[in-house]
Structure formats: structure tokens, C-alpha cells
Amino acid sequence: MSETPGSPGTPGSPNNNGKPVMGWFLFLVTIAAVFGLGLLFASIMERRDEARVRPPMTQIDKFETDNSKWAENWPREYASFREMDDDTTKTKYGGSGERDYLAETPENVILFAGYGFSKDYLQARGHTYAVKDITETGRNNGKLPATCWSCKSPDVPRMMSEFGKKKVDNPDTATLQELALAGAGEFYSHSWNDFKDDITHPIGCLDCHDPDTMRLRISRPALIEAFERQGKDVNKVSHQEMRTLVCAQCHVEYYFKGKGKYLTFPWDGGMSPEAMEEYYNDADFKDWTHAISKTPMIKMQHPDYEVYSTSVHAFRGVSCADCHMPYRSEGGAKYSDHHLQSPLLNIANSCAVCHRWSEDETRGRVNAIQDKNAEGRSRAERAITLAHFDIAACMQIGATDDQLASIRALVRTAQMNWDYVAANNGMGFHNPQECLRILAKAVEKAQEARVEAVRLLATYGYTKQVAYPDFSSKEKAQALNSAFIAGEGPDLLGGFKVSKAALN
Secondary structure, eight states, X not given: OOOOTTSTTSTTOTTOTTHHXXXXXXXXXXXXXXXXXXXXXXXXXXXXXXXXXXXXXXXXXXXXXXXXXXXXXXXXXXXXXXXXXXXXXBOSSOBSSOOBHHHHXXXXXXXXXXXXXXXXXXXXXXXXXXXXXXXXXXXXXXXXXGGGXXXXXXXXXXXXXXXXXXXXXXXXXXXXXXXXXXXXXXXXXXXXXXXXXXXXXXXOHHHHBOTTTXXXXXXXXXXXXXXXXXXXXXXXXXXXXXXXXXXXXXXXXOEEXXXXXXXEOOOTTOSSHHHXXXXXXXXXXXXXXXXXXXXXXXXXXXXXXXXXXXXXXXXXXXXXXXXXXXXXXXXXEEEEOOOOOOGGGSTTTTGGGTOOSOHXXXXXXXXXXXXXXXXHHHHHXXXXXXXXXXXXXXXXXXXXXXXXXXXXXXXXXHHHHHHHHHTSTTTTTTSHHHHXXXXXXXXXXXHHHHHHHHHHHHHTTOOSOOOOOOOOSHHHHHHHHHHHHTXXXXXXXXXXXXXXXXXX
């Protein structure tokens, strides 16, 4: 039987097999494409909106250092900032909780013998404690230069600007950065006590933000000047780079240059410990003379930026803020978390943005990396500590400064490299491979010093092991330091007397 044209199944039928299916398919593909384009457009607009700088609702003075005054315009950021008041958080190697480095590692007492860090060396708390902690630290003898205030408060660039107003043509139109640059030298030349009543607000908003636009900006002269000496303009970097550089204003190695104690970053030849050591040697600089070995020493501060700058995170364009100030969302609002802390205390918002592991696995991987660096640090601490006593033994046997010069140079190098890692936050995590390389060098140089010391002792007829004193606790180590400072250090030669033949 023939089919009637137009009936179901015939070629001319609207229900022809295949065509309706194809139509629905195209319809669904179109809907999906439109939806995808909509999501892409929304994402682009969201990112553009995030990058847009909004003027404040309430005008903030360009020198406003009271962080609470900024809260009216940015309540969420300020509320998260105040979370740093909690000084009980801990990770395996960090956090803001109480941690006495001298009690944990008595070798530190010996390593810093004759220097303030042998008296008091506590883990830094959150930024909200910056002024309080420097005021109350046992290292503060009241005779510190004003330079020690440099990174502790937004009152610092404000005070610098007061001196700078006398040195610029138009102080009313000059920026805080320009005024701070002009007045920095005069600020540094004062004593710490000169400003103790003027510097009261802890690290905060003005340190990193322009109150008119909220753009990130550099308020500290030392970073600007360090970049200038390298032929770079710090004000022409990208916003993402600035999210690291505002941290690099303070989380760096620095020293006080000349009689004016001018804050300076030793980056002219590079940021590696080798480049910095060459810089310091050329300048014939020392932070102090070691009380036990009489070695001219360098105290590294906290070269977090230098270590980070050669890391895989830096290579991938990850900024300090990405990990330590990750985004938060509240309802429809998205903002940077101003509770600066270890990413291990906020893995979901920090690490998990890029690393798709569970929190336990992430924490385990980080701890495994830090454990290895901690072991390397411990080996270096032990070797350098014993090297200081080896030199002291050589001094007790009668060795001259000329005979000890090369040994002291090795110990200086060893400890500077160790401290480049030890003074870093993160127990080596900011660049694990580089930190282990540097610690290996520290151990190597310390052991070279010890071998040279043994050879020198042998020329005087002493072939036994040095009688190392007990420094197994903070208290015992500090008592040893006091004894050496008083010229009453213990006998490291076990009563050995040099023969006339050896002296000749």
C-alpha cells in the first residue's frame, strides 16, 4: 500500500525522522553557547569591577594613621584586620602564638652572643601588636635609633613627612611618598625615644593605601631608593606586583647605614646571600662583634621578599597577598582578607584556590617541606655554635687575630647564610630548594672553620676535642654569654698548658 504524501514518515512530513532532532539539538547548543557567553561576560565584568578603584564615602586625610577612622568606608577590611588581635593561633612552625625561640633552640643564644637577640627573641605577633612589641621587647635598651621604628607604624611616614615639608617646594600638594622621601634622613638621625609619644598606631591602612583612591602605594623610602639604584621605578609596576611590594617595604633584609643610621636595603649587587655578603664586606660593615669568638657578625633581618623572589610562586606571578590576604566573600561582597596570617590557618581560601588537594594533604605536604628545612637549620645551628667555641679555644691557647682571620671569615659567612633562612618566616617554605642550598653552604663553611681551628690548635700541641660547655637550655646559654662578656669564660682546653716548644 502506497503512503499518502504528507502523512507521518513521508519525506515531506514535518515530523520527518532526523530533522526535528537536529532542530532541538541546535536549539540546545544555542542556549548553552548563550549561557556560556553570559558567564564569560559576567566574569569579565566582575574582574573589571574588582579592579575598579572606588572613591571613599567619607574623606580620609592623606596622613590619617588611626586605622579605626578608615573603618567607616571599609568595615569588612577593618573587621578582618582586627582579627589579628588574636595572638593564640599556631601552626607547627608559625602562627601568632607565644613562641620563645631562645628556649626552643638554645643555640640561638650562643649564635647571637653579645647582641640583643641573645636576650629576647620571640615570635612576632600580628601587625596590630607592632608598636607594643617593639616597645616591650627585651632588646630595647632605650638607646635605639629612630630607624628602628621604620616598619612598625603608619605614624612613621607621617613623621617623615613633617620633616619633608620643610624641604619641598609645595608641601600642600606633595604626596606622602614625596614628603617621606624628603624627610627620611632627618627622622632616622633622631633617637627612638624622641618619637615614642608620637608613634602609637600599629601597622595599618596608610602604610599600603592612598586614602583618596585606595590604590596600593609604597610609603617607605628604603624600597623606593633600592629600586632606583637598580634603575627601576617602583611606582610603574603592575597592580599584581604591588600586592607583593607593599609587603617588601618591611619583610626584607636591611641595615642602618652610616652615622645617620639611614635605612638601606643591601640589594645593589643582588638579593642572594652571596651578593649581600659581598656588599657588606665591601662596606666593611658589621652589626656587632660576637662575644665568644670576637667575630664581626651580620644579623639578617627577615628577607622574606628576597627568598620569595626566586621561588616558583614568584615565577607563576603569585603575590604575597594571594596567599596571606586571600579573597573573602560575604553575601554579594568580595574583598581581601586583612587578617594576615599563615595560609595553613586558611587553606580553603589560600592554598586550595590553586592546589586541589584536601586540607589534610596540603598541610601534610607543607609540614614535610618545613620539616626538612628545620632539620637543615638545626644542623647548621649546631655546627656554627661549635665553631664559635672552637675559635674561643684558639684564643685561649694564644692564637693571634691574624691567625684567626680566615676562620672568623668562614664563621661570619656560615652564620649569615644560616640566618638568611632562619630569620625568614615560613621555615623555608617560601623557596624550599634555595633555602636548603643556603643551609648546606652554612654547614659547609662552619665545618671548614672548625677544621681550620683544629689545625691551628694542633700547631700549639693541642690534639684533643675542645671541652665544649653545656648550653642545653636558654638559661645555661645566657649564663655562658655573660661569663664570656665578663672575660670569665670557661676553660675550653681542659687545663692544657702550651709548651715552650709550641710557642716557639
